[in-house]
Amino acid sequence: MADRDAHQATGECLSATTRELAHRLSGADEVLLLWHPESDRVELSVRNLATGVGYEIEIAPADAIDAFYHPFAYAARCGRSCRVDQEETAIVDV
Numbered sequence: 001m002a003d004r005d006a007h008q009a010t011g012e013c014l015s016a017t018t019r020e021l022a023h024r025l026s027g028a029d030e031v032l033l034l035w036h037p038e039s040d041r042v043e044l045s046v047r048n049l050a051t052g053v054g055y056e057i058e059i060a061p062a063d064a065i066d067a068f069y070h071p072f073a074y075a076a077r078c079g080r081s082c083r084v085d086q087e088e089t090a091i092v093d094v
Contacts, residue, residue: 022068025049033068046071 021042022033032045044067047054057078059067067074 021064024068029071030054031068031071033064044068044071044074046075 017036017038019035019037020032021035022031024031028048028050030045030047030049034043034045035041036043042059042061042064043056044059044064045054045056055075057067057075059074063074
């Protein structure tokens, strides 16, 4: 139940059949590795908790762990094939 509450707090909505394989926080970035058993798809979801900007990429199961630990490098290799949740750029005060 705590995992479900955490995802709802960050805006992540998981279907009843979606399985969370791994979850981690790196600074303000939340990284999720998800499996959709009904379609046997693996998905990487990355969201910056400070800005709300994030993306999701369908990944090959063989690349799942590498993508989980190196999500930005993996996204760069995939080019523009990822789905961005909000604006592609965000203005953040530094």
